[in-house]
Amino acid sequence: MAAIVKDREAPEAGAGNRERVGRTRRERREAPRLRLAVELFFLLLTVALVWQYHRFVGAVLAGAESLPPRPNGAEAFLPIAGVISLFHLLTTGEYDPVHPAALTLVLAAIATSFLLRKAFCAWVCPVGALSEWWSALGKWCWGRLFRLPRWADRPLLALKYLLLGFFLFGIVRAGDYYYYEFDRHADVGMYGYWFWGRYGVTMIVFATLIALWGIFTHAPWCRYLCPYGALLGIFSRFSPARIARDAERCTNCGLCAHRCPAALPVDRLASVGSAECTACLTCVAVCPVRDTLDLRAGGRRLAPRRAAALVLAAFLGMIGLAMVTGRWRSNLTEAEYRRVIPQMRTGPRMPHRW
Numbered sequence: 001m002a003a004i005v006k007d008r009e010a011p012e013a014g015a016g017n018r019e020r021v022g023r024t025r026r027e028r029r030e031a032p033r034l035r036l037a038v039e040l041f042f043l044l045l046t047v048a049l050v051w052q053y054h055r056f057v058g059a060v061l062a063g064a065e066s067l068p069p070r071p072n073g074a075e076a077f078l079p080i081a082g083v084i085s086l087f088h089l090l091t092t093g094e095y096d097p098v099h100p101a102a103l104t105l106v107l108a109a110i111a112t113s114f115l116l117r118k119a120f121c122a123w124v125c126p127v128g129a130l131s132e133w134w135s136a137l138g139k140w141c142w143g144r145l146f147r148l149p150r151w152a153d154r155p156l157l158a159l160k161y162l163l164l165g166f167f168l169f170g171i172v173r174a175g176d177y178y179y180y181e182f183d184r185h186a187d188v189g190m191y192g193y194w195f196w197g198r199y200g201v202t203m204i205v206f207a208t209l210i211a212l213w214g215i216f217t218h219a220p221w222c223r224y225l226c227p228y229g230a231l232l233g234i235f236s237r238f239s240p241a242r243i244a245r246d247a248e249r250c251t252n253c254g255l256c257a258h259r260c261p262a263a264l265p266v267d268r269l270a271s272v273g274s275a276e277c278t279a280c281l282t283c284v285a286v287c288p289v290r291d292t293l294d295l296r297a298g299g300r301r302l303a304p305r306r307a308a309a310l311v312l313a314a315f316l317g318m319i320g321l322a323m324v325t326g327r328w329r330s331n332l333t334e335a336e337y338r339r340v341i342p343q344m345r346t347g348p349r350m351p352h353r354w
């Protein structure tokens with residue numbers, strides 16, 4: 001059994017007058033390991049979905065008589081279509097029958113945010129995971145990651161909200177046009193973009209610049225640009241879950257703030273309510289003093305394994321519910337896919353603006 005580090009081994013200072021007990025190595029490793037396992041699970045699931053969709057498209061293009069099933073979960077790549085469907089749901093009451101999985105996944109991400117802040121970004125999203133690992137590689141190369149000065153960081157943080165506003169404005173303004181024209185074959189359009197190289201030089205340059213930036217600073221796409229993260233951040237403000245600090249036990253070592261990927265001043269707050277907090281539990285993992293920094297909801301401590309279980313239950317539970325209530329499978333027919341998919345190779349003749 002790992003030895004318990006007594007309070008004298010924890011950094012000095014702090015106004016605490018209660019006994020401070022250090023945390024074991026095993027306790028400190030629990031949260032990062034659990035999160036890595038959940039991230040890997042969703043990343044592998046994503047790879048499997050992409051592969052299955054690729055097989056489906058390949059079979060259509062080859063004119064196969066019987067097609068492998070089209071994976072509805074691949075609609076995870078249609079967050080904009082999902083938000084369009086959400087707007088359609090709110091304005092008409094109709095649950096999108098064309099891309100119900102895209103809508104379900106948006107609702108699952110929103111539900112996760114209500115429960116556990118922006119946990120979707122740190123636990124579920126494969127882009128978030130890859131961005132994080134890419135930046136970790138940068139940290140390994142340079143020995144550290146760089147943070148932008150506050151005067152540059154603050155305005156850049158607003159960028160993702162501006163992008164979100166831009167998309168929401170377009171969705172609300174175009175309303176049914178987007179729903180009927182853009183949404184219908186969004187999955188084929190997206191596939192055409194990435195697998196048939198129709199995304200163009202601009203996208204390659206943009207992705208390269210983001211990757212270069214990400215090797216010097218932590219996940220800039222997620223921090224500054226992702227409109228989906230901005231949307232979930234807004235919902236996370238209503239979450240009862242908070243990282244809470246016991247000021248009496250705290251030694252003011254500053255490790256939590258130093259390691260927080262969102263650059264939040266955790267060591268100076270009683271609880272973290274920021275829309276930037278992803279419930280990644282990095283601060284909880286590095287805090288050297290037991291029962292000082294915890295994820296809490298409704299006054300109760302949420303241990304890392306409970307947090308992981310909650311993320312999985314919220315996200316997969318919503319998907320399971322959608323499956324059993326018939327809100328997962330698209331009503332697009334095989335014949336329609338056979339008609340539309342070959343068009344994506346020959347340029348912008350899709351029946352929508354893609």
Ligand code: SF4
Pocket residue numbers: 243259260261262263264266272276277278279280281282283284
């Ligand atoms: S406050 Fe803690 S849980 Fe929130 S983003 Fe920072 S390190 Fe992660």
Ligand code: SF4
Pocket residue numbers: 245249250251252253254255256257266267286287288289292293
């Ligand atoms: S809460 Fe932060 S500052 Fe306080 S002991 Fe833990 S890591 Fe150090």
